[in-house]
Amino acid sequence: MNGTVLSVNGRRVVSDDEVIRAACHFFLRHGTIDMDGLAAAMCISRATLYRVTHGRDRLLSDVLWRLGDRMLGEARRRRTRSGVDGAIEVTHLFAEQLLASEPFRRFLAAEPDAASRILLTHTGRLTERVVVTQQEIFHEVGLDAASADTAYLYVRIIESALYAELVAGRSADLGVAEQAARTLLLAAC
Known part of the structure; x- marks a missing residue:
């Protein structure tokens, strides 16, 4: 909009x-x-x-972005580390807030089809926004060598844990996703 x-x-x-x-x-x-x-x-x-x-999907996308961007902003402000550890720290702080969000959990449980469309597909426009923001976070923590492709893969790894219930019908395992994201960053930077 x-x-x-x-x-x-x-x-x-x-x-x-x-x-x-x-x-x-x-x-x-x-x-x-x-x-x-x-x-x-x-x-x-x-x-x-x-x-x-x-349309409703577009509005939901804009709402989820605005609320998520606020959480990301808070996580970025609370970051205490730099480099790969700083990127992982921001991700962890954000994920904790998102997974603790009762309205977000209710949305995922009540509307899995809409959530999948909006959160996981190009039509939702969220992944693109998050990838751009992740590139900014990489820059903030000193990972200037991280490419747009690295940011995209990083985001998808973290999304696989955050939205595990939608994608695979299983509980989120943020620890495994963070470990995979760390390996990606160490290899890319």
């Missing part, structure tokens, strides 16, 4: 950012986004909501 403002027949003007903020609050309360409920909470029509968001 690009910050556009929508006005329909002189009715309430709604920005992309306003919708995403409201949707984040809705998601944190309910572990999902119900478009009718969100439209009612925002005092706009469902049609207006869809015009601004271009």
